[in-house]
Amino acid sequence: MSVRVMLAVALALAAAGCGSASGTSKVGANVVTPRTLNLSMPTTNVGGVGGQFTGGYTPGAALFNPGSSFIIWNLLQGSGLQVIYCVVARQHPGQTFWCADTYVLPGGQIDAVGDYDNSIGGDAGTIAVVGGTGAYVGARGTATTINDDPNYTIRLK
Amino acid sequence: MFRRGGFCTVRSTVATRTGLSVLAAAVVLAGCGNASNGSTSGALKLRATQTSFTPIAPGTGALQPGDAFVTSSNIAGGGHENAYCVLAGRAHTDLCIVTVVLPRGQLSAQGVFVNAPKLSGTIAVLSGTKAYDRAVGSLTTDGLIAHSQSITINLG
Numbered sequence: 001m002s003v004r005v006m007l008a009v010a011l012a013l014a015a016a017g018c019g020s021a022s023g024t025s026k027v028g029a030n031v032v033t034p035r036t037l038n039l040s041m042p043t044t045n046v047g048g049v050g051g052q053f054t055g056g057y058t059p060g061a062a063l064f065n066p067g068s069s070f071i072i073w074n075l076l077q078g079s080g081l082q083v084i085y086c087v088v089a090r091q092h093p094g095q096t097f098w099c100a101d102t103y104v105l106p107g108g109q110i111d112a113v114g115d116y117d118n119s120i121g122g123d124a125g126t127i128a129v130v131g132g133t134g135a136y137v138g139a140r141g142t143a144t145t146i147n148d149d150p151n152y153t154i155r156l157k
Numbered sequence: 158m159f160r161r162g163g164f165c166t167v168r169s170t171v172a173t174r175t176g177l178s179v180l181a182a183a184v185v186l187a188g189c190g191n192a193s194n195g196s197t198s199g200a201l202k203l204r205a206t207q208t209s210f211t212p213i214a215p216g217t218g219a220l221q222p223g224d225a226f227v228t229s230s231n232i233a234g235g236g237h238e239n240a241y242c243v244l245a246g247r248a249h250t251d252l253c254i255v256t257v258v259l260p261r262g263q264l265s266a267q268g269v270f271v272n273a274p275k276l277s278g279t280i281a282v283l284s285g286t287k288a289y290d291r292a293v294g295s296l297t298t299d300g301l302i303a304h305s306q307s308i309t310i311n312l313g
Binding site: 070073131134136 | 222250
């Protein structure tokens with residue numbers, strides 16, 4: 001099972017049985033060039049080799065109760081690595097996950113933090129880029145991932 | 158697991174040394190920023206001494222992927238550092254969220270270390286409070302869970 005499928009399954013499990021539910025902000029001397037990074041997982045990614053989903057703390061009997069956490073890592077094309085840690089915030093109303101997402105790229109790290117809303121009409125794929133290292137110090141923008149899509153888009157302001 | 162011995166060692170060390178945790182350490186200042194005055198540019202060179210390490214895991218054995226820990230250290234000259242880290246299933250890979258609390262404000266950092274359990278390297282400073290309002294930069298540590306840790310924060 002691929003990692004993206006595992007994540008999709010994770011989000012689907014979380015949803016099961018639930019109701020529906022300006023410019024650069026950079027300060028200082030470093031300036032991140034506005035650009036769009038298109039990242040993707042290798043087509044050979046398989047769980048345990050190119051990526052892995054791991055359940056963590058689980059209150060109660062169900063894995064995706066509020067307070068449950070999980071961490072995922074994925075290899076990216078071009079020697080990159082994505083590590084994303086999420087905590088289930090709530091199931092009713094809506095299914096929301098708080099996540100901290102770090103992309104380790106050849107030029108440095110890019111960090112994103114935000115809420116994935118798996119509800120009908122919710123924003124299931126875009127969170128805020130809040131910083132970075134190396135070429136990405138002070139990065140701001142958005143990071144978009146779609147559950148069943150191996151491609152990621154990071155837009156830097 | 159690769160981290161079993163390392164974490165047990167750290168926990169034992171902390172238990173025996175917590176009462177003696179006042180180590181001679183200096184805040185070395187460089188550039189135009191410093192821990193006392195606060196700034197959103199410059200470099201902060203800090204020395205931290207670990208005061209606690211707490212696993213967050215369902216069992217009492219070695220930490221496993223998906224488990225977490227929180228560690229706290231005192232910073233010489235005033236302040237402290239807290240770090241919350243989660244073990245990824247990938248070997249030697251932890252995602253950490255770090256807060257450095259200094260007399261003039263807080264700094265928040267996040268990133269991935271790929272050399273666990275040492276946890277040395279550079280992660281991003283995301284923002285801060287008070288004197289460090291809107292700060293950005295990077296935080297470099299020589300070992301996040303070491304008993305004695307050198308931290309360099311480059312801002313701006």
